[in-house]
Amino acid sequence: MKRAVGILLVDDHAVVRAGFRMLLSASPGIEVIGEAERGEQAIQLYQEVKPDVLVMDLSMPGIGGLETIRRIVQRDADAKILVFSVHQEQVYVSRALDAGALGYITKNSAPGILAEAIAAVLQGVTYVERGLMKSSGEHLSGNHQTIIADFSPREFDVFSLLAQGLTVHKIADQLCLGHKTVANYATQIKKKLQVATTTELAHIAVNLGLMQR
Template structure:
C-alpha cells in the first residue's frame, strides 16, 4: 500500500481547518498531521513535522501568509506549499507564487480541486485554479500600480492591503503585531512608492486592482 501524502493545515479559523481536515480525510491518499493558526506556528510545525505539503491561507494575524511562505522556503527550498484562499485577485496569486508557493486555489473552488491541486504539486507541477491569472480588464494605471506592488516586501504588501481596507494605522499595528511607529513608516514608504498622499487613494488603487469591491 502506498504511503499517504502528509499535510499540515494553516488557517486562523478552527472551523475552516476542521472543514479542510474532513475534506481531505474523505479520500484515502492524504493524512493531516498538524494544524496551525498563525504563520509563526506554521514555520515551527513545518520544521517539527516535515510534511509533504502545506495547505495555507494568506489572511492571518501576525506574520501573514505571504511572509510565512517566504520563510518556509528560505528554510527548505523544496517545500511544497498550496495556497487555499478567499482572495481570487491576480495580485495575490502572483505574490504567492513569487514567494515560493507551488499552487493557488480559492475557497469557493470545487471540493475535488483541493486534492487535485495537492496531487499536481506532489508531481512537481505548479497548479493554479483556472482563470486566476487572467486579467482582461486591466488598464494601464492598474498595470503600473501592479508593477509597483510586485516590488513590495511581504510586510509592505500586508500594510498596504489593510490600510486600503480602511483600517487605521493603530489597528494595522495591532493586527500585524507591529509598533504604531513602524506601521506609520511603512505607510509613508508605500504612499511614496505609489505616488499618492492619502489612504483614500490607496483604496482607489486596491479597487482598480480588484482587491476591493467598489
Template sequence: MKNKIKIVLVDDHLVVRAGFKMLLAAGDSVEVIGEAERGEQAIQLYQELQPDMLVMDLSMPGIGGLETIRRIIQRDSEARILVFSVHHEQVYVSRALAAGARGYITKNSAPGILAEAIAAIMSGQQYVERGLVKSGGEERQHAGHQTIIAGFSPREFDVFSLLAQGLTVHKIADQLCLGHKTVANYATQIKKKLQVDTTTELAHIAVNLGMTAR
C-alpha cells in the same frame, strides 16, 4: 499500502480547518498531521513534523501568510506549499507564487480542485486554479499601479493590503507585530510611491486592481 500524503493545515478559523479536513478525508490518500492558526505556528510545525505539504490561507494574524511562505522557503527551498485562500485577485496569486508557493486555489473552488491541486504539486507540477491568472485590457489599464505594487517590499505589500481594507495604523501594527511608528513610516512610503495623499485613495487603487470589494 501506499503511504499517505502528510499535510499541515494553516488557517486562523477552526471551522475552516474542519472544512479542509472533511474535504481531504473524502479520499484515502491524505493525512492531516497538524494544524496551525498563525504563521509562526506553521513554521514551527513544519520544522517539527516535516509534512509533505502545507495547505494554508494568506490572511491570518501575526506575520501573515506571505511572510510565512517566504520564511519556510528560506529554510527549505523544496517545501511544497498550496495556498487555499478567499482572495482570487491576480496580485495575491502573483505574490504567493513569487514567495515560493507551488499552487494557489480559492476557497470557493469545487471540492475536487483541492485534491487535484495536491496531486499535481506532489508530482512536481505547479497548480493554479483556472481563471485566476488574468490578461488583456483590465490588466493593462492599471499597469502603472500594478508595476509599483509589484515592486513593494514584502512588508510594504502587507501594510498596503491592510490599509486598503480600512485598518488603522494601530490595528495594522498589532496584527503584524510591528511598532506603530514603523507602520506609519511604511504607510507614508507607500503613499509616496503611489503618488496619493490619503488612505481612501489607496483603497480606491486596491478596488480598481480587484484587490478588495467595492
C-alpha cells in the same frame, strides 16, 4: 501499504479548518497531520511534523501568509506549499508564487480541485486554479501598476491592510511590527502612490482589482 500524504493545514478560523479537514479525510491517501492558526505556529509545526504538503490561507494574524511562505521556503527549499484563499485577484496569485508557493486555489473551488491541486504540488508541479492566472493587464493598468509591482513584500502587506481599512496600530499588531515602522511604511506608500488618505488607497486597490468593493 502506501503511506498517506501528510498535510499541515493552516487557517486562522477553526470552522474553516474543520471543513477542509473533513474534505481531505474523504480523499483516499491523504491525512491531516497538523493544524495551525497563524504563521509563526505554522513555521514551528512544519519543522516538527514535516508534512508532505502545506495547505494554507494567506490572510491570518501575525506575520501573515506571504511572510510565512517566505520563511518556510528559506528553511526548506523543497517545501510543497498550496495556498487556498478567498482572494481571486491575480496579484495575490503572483505574490504567493513569487514567495515560494507551488499552488493556488480559491476557497470556493469545487471539492475535487483541492485533492487535484495537492497531487500536483506533491509532484513539484505548479498548480493554479483555472481562471485565476489572467493577464495582469486585465487587473492592473497605468502608473499605479508599476508602482505597486515594485513594492517590497512588506510594503505590499501594509498597503493591502491599509486598503482594507485597518489602522496603523492594528496592522502593527497583526504583522508583529512596531507602530512607528508601520507608520513609516504607510507614509512611503502614500508618497509613492501620490495620495493623502487611506480612502484613496482603498479606491486604488478596488480600481485595480486588488480587492472587492
